[in-house]
Amino acid sequence: MAHRILVVDDETHILQVLSLKLRNSGFEVSTAVDGEDALRQAVENPPDLIITDIQMPYMNGIELCNALIENPATQQIPVVVITARGHTLAASDTDIENVRDVISKPFSPRGVAELATSILADISARTHDRSEAA
Amino acid sequence: MSKFTQNVTSTNSTSNDIFTQLRSAGLVVVECTTMGKIECEPERGDDWFADLLLSSPIVRSAISASCRSCLSDDICTTTEAIPGLWLVPTPISHARRSSGYAVALIVTEELLASEYVHALCQASNAEVGVVRDMIRDLPPAAPQDIPRLSSLFQLAWTSHRSYYENQGVIEDIGRELADSYEEINLLYTITGSMNSVNHPERFIELVCDELLKNMPYGWIGVQLRIGNRLPRPGNELLHSGDTCLDENQLSNIVAAMTCDISPGTPLIAHSGDQISQRLGDGTIVVPIENDGKVIGILIAAEKQGSDTTVSSVDVKMLSATASQLSIFLENALLYEDLNATFLGTLEALTASIDAKDRYTCGHSQRVALLTSQLAQAIDLPEDQVDRYRIAGLVHDIGKIGVPESVLLKIGKLTDEEYKTVQQHPEIGARILKDIPQMSDILGGVLHHHERYDGGGYPHGLSQEDIPLVARIIAIADTFDAMSSSRTYRKAMTRTSVLDEMKQSIPGQFDPVLAEIFFNLDFSQWEELMIEHQTTQTKGRLAA
Numbered sequence: 001m002a003h004r005i006l007v008v009d010d011e012t013h014i015l016q017v018l019s020l021k022l023r024n025s026g027f028e029v030s031t032a033v034d035g036e037d038a039l040r041q042a043v044e045n046p047p048d049l050i051i052t053d054i055q056m057p058y059m060n061g062i063e064l065c066n067a068l069i070e071n072p073a074t075q076q077i078p079v080v081v082i083t084a085r086g087h088t089l090a091a092s093d094t095d096i097e098n099v100r101d102v103i104s105k106p107f108s109p110r111g112v113a114e115l116a117t118s119i120l121a122d123i124s125a126r127t128h129d130r131s132e133a134a
Numbered sequence: 135m136s137k138f139t140q141n142v143t144s145t146n147s148t149s150n151d152i153f154t155q156l157r158s159a160g161l162v163v164v165e166c167t168t169m170g171k172i173e174c175e176p177e178r179g180d181d182w183f184a185d186l187l188l189s190s191p192i193v194r195s196a197i198s199a200s201c202r203s204c205l206s207d208d209i210c211t212t213t214e215a216i217p218g219l220w221l222v223p224t225p226i227s228h229a230r231r232s233s234g235y236a237v238a239l240i241v242t243e244e245l246l247a248s249e250y251v252h253a254l255c256q257a258s259n260a261e262v263g264v265v266r267d268m269i270r271d272l273p274p275a276a277p278q279d280i281p282r283l284s285s286l287f288q289l290a291w292t293s294h295r296s297y298y299e300n301q302g303v304i305e306d307i308g309r310e311l312a313d314s315y316e317e318i319n320l321l322y323t324i325t326g327s328m329n330s331v332n333h334p335e336r337f338i339e340l341v342c343d344e345l346l347k348n349m350p351y352g353w354i355g356v357q358l359r360i361g362n363r364l365p366r367p368g369n370e371l372l373h374s375g376d377t378c379l380d381e382n383q384l385s386n387i388v389a390a391m392t393c394d395i396s397p398g399t400p401l402i403a404h405s406g407d408q409i410s411q412r413l414g415d416g417t418i419v420v421p422i423e424n425d426g427k428v429i430g431i432l433i434a435a436e437k438q439g440s441d442t443t444v445s446s447v448d449v450k451m452l453s454a455t456a457s458q459l460s461i462f463l464e465n466a467l468l469y470e471d472l473n474a475t476f477l478g479t480l481e482a483l484t485a486s487i488d489a490k491d492r493y494t495c496g497h498s499q500r501v502a503l504l505t506s507q508l509a510q511a512i513d514l515p516e517d518q519v520d521r522y523r524i525a526g527l528v529h530d531i532g533k534i535g536v537p538e539s540v541l542l543k544i545g546k547l548t549d550e551e552y553k554t555v556q557q558h559p560e561i562g563a564r565i566l567k568d569i570p571q572m573s574d575i576l577g578g579v580l581h582h583h584e585r586y587d588g589g590g591y592p593h594g595l596s597q598e599d600i601p602l603v604a605r606i607i608a609i610a611d612t613f614d615a616m617s618s619s620r621t622y623r624k625a626m627t628r629t630s631v632l633d634e635m636k637q638s639i640p641g642q643f644d645p646v647l648a649e650i651f652f653n654l655d656f657s658q659w660e661e662l663m664i665e666h667q668t669t670q671t672k673g674r675l676a677a
Contacts (some may be wrong), residue, residue: 015541016307017312020305106318106319107319108347109312110348
């Protein structure tokens with residue numbers, strides 16, 4: 001079954017471009033327009049990966065990552081965060097357990113799809129190893 | 135849920151939804167060509183009502199006739215095909231051209247009383263009584279509702295079409311946007327690396343790698359036409375990706391193309407032309423220009439996949455990159471020229487000092503060579519080796535401040551004279567101290583006469599306190615001096631020089647460096663030595 005990715009950004013064009021690339025790479029994609037919306041969706045139906053912008057209204061990307069960790073239903077979900085280039089962001093800001101990678105805008109959509117593929121393949125391989133071991 | 139054998143627009147689920155939704159409102163919808171041929175209809179067996187209507191040749195020909203009259207009258211009119219069966223046609227257009235009609239079939243109560251119900255049942259092998267009951271249960275529409283239902287159908291259909299078309303437009307924009315993102319990202323990556331002017335080949339390789347990630351080509355390369363103004367890449371072809379041609383063949387083909395191309399016009403290989411024969415259909419060659427002159431080309435060759443059509447996005451991406459390359463190369467060439475002038479000036483300056491004394495002719499150049507060789511042998515980074523070479527070149531620059539009467543004196547120096555000579559490292563450091571580009575190698579000039587045991591001059595530093603560059607120059611300097619004739623003695627053979635130096639360890643030299651030095655390959659140094667002796671002899675004869 002295809003992996004499901006939740007893409008979170010308040011900019012429609014980013015959502016559009018990422019959904020398109022990720023769907024073309026064989027993923028199922030859902031979208032959210034801010035951290036609040038994303039958290040609600042993630043709790044209701046946890047995706048395999050979340051790709052989120054940082055600067056968003058209501059709940060920003062960092063707050064979202066922290067909120068995901070606090071909820072047992074969502075704490076295992078890996079997150080990739082996207083930051084605007086030049087936006088001052090200390091390394092410690094994204095030093096959160098569930099953040100797997102940080103991407104700067106402008107990014108290569110192809111690169112993001114490749115990153116998602118490798119993160120999810122890595123997780124599948126580990127889950128497989130665990131079930132083999134069991 | 136009713137299924138459709140074929141869907142004119144696509145198999146997209148959104149498109150199927152409209153049929154399902156209309157069906158639940160009691161409407162059966164088919165799609166026809168402008169000539170009335172039914173092209174898309176519900177799948178048989180899933181929906182008894184659709185089956186009943188569409189199995190009948192009378193109904194099918196009525197649908198066709200309805201479409202044809204729409205075409206001839208240029209207006210879609212709702213008609214009662216048979217008593218109790220209404221047909222509502224509405225146009226399907228694509229790119230502002232009519233491509234057919236969607237026809238909704240609506241049944242009213244009148245069908246129950248109509249004779250035609252027998253014909254319908256016959257065509258689909260159904261029993262009239264059962265069918266009448268089933269139609270009654272639908273229930274059928276009231277005749278007075280037909281105008282309202284047909285308006286609603288036309289509205290729903292048009293909105294659905296425009297929604298669907300807009301979805302297509304959004305997809306297209308998304309695709310173009312994704313391409314633009316790739317392009318912006320590529321240009322960001324490229325401009326971010328443009329500061330590596332002293333390694334132009336690395337920058338060019340990065341550009342080719344990045345392009346190759348973005349474009350469906352077998353290899354992407356850059357060939358310059360700038361002579362040896364940049365030591366690397368010079369005139370050689372740099373490329374990313376594998377090619378089926380061998381390197382020699384490739385260089386010849388590419389070199390020929392570099393001469394053929396004119397400024398401002400990318401070349402695109404078309405089937406059968408010269409480029410496509412050499413590098414495959416779909417190959418793109420873009421000139422790299424500087425000041426209106428072609429200084430090289432950027433090539434994307436051996437297009438992958440079965441489609442050899444060149445994408446305008448790819449041409450745009452290559453052209454944009456070629457402009458970046460041209461800016462970079464202009465800077466790299468300027469930097470190289472500046473560097474060459476700088477080195478040339480230093481060489482001329484040091485050679486003129488060496489020339490004062492016929493016995494030291496070429497000494498600075500040879501020390502520079504040995505210094506860089508020893509620096510390389512201890513695995514210093516390339517940039518550092520270059521700096522050490524310069525330090526070796528200028529180590530004796532302070533001799534400019536030592537009177538010729540002392541420098542050229544035949545026989546033993548007095549203590550006073552010896553002190554004067556010993557000042558040359560400090561004089562050298564003073565001369566160079568105000569040149570910011572020399573700050574990192576001043577130590578080499580100032581301390582090249584320090585001894586490892588602390589007995590040297592000017593500061594009596596010892597061991598690791600002596601800068602590495604100075605410890606290296608000390609060895610190179612001594613070796614070259616002992617190997618040359620001096621006013622006070624004849625030149626020694628290499629073996630005796632090395633033997634004598636070995637005895638001076640550990641007092642004079644860093645023992646680790648000295649051991650590595652003794653194992654260097656001295657052939658390049660010997661060549662220089664012979665060259666300098668020849669110049670010297672010629673000079674003497676001329677005098």
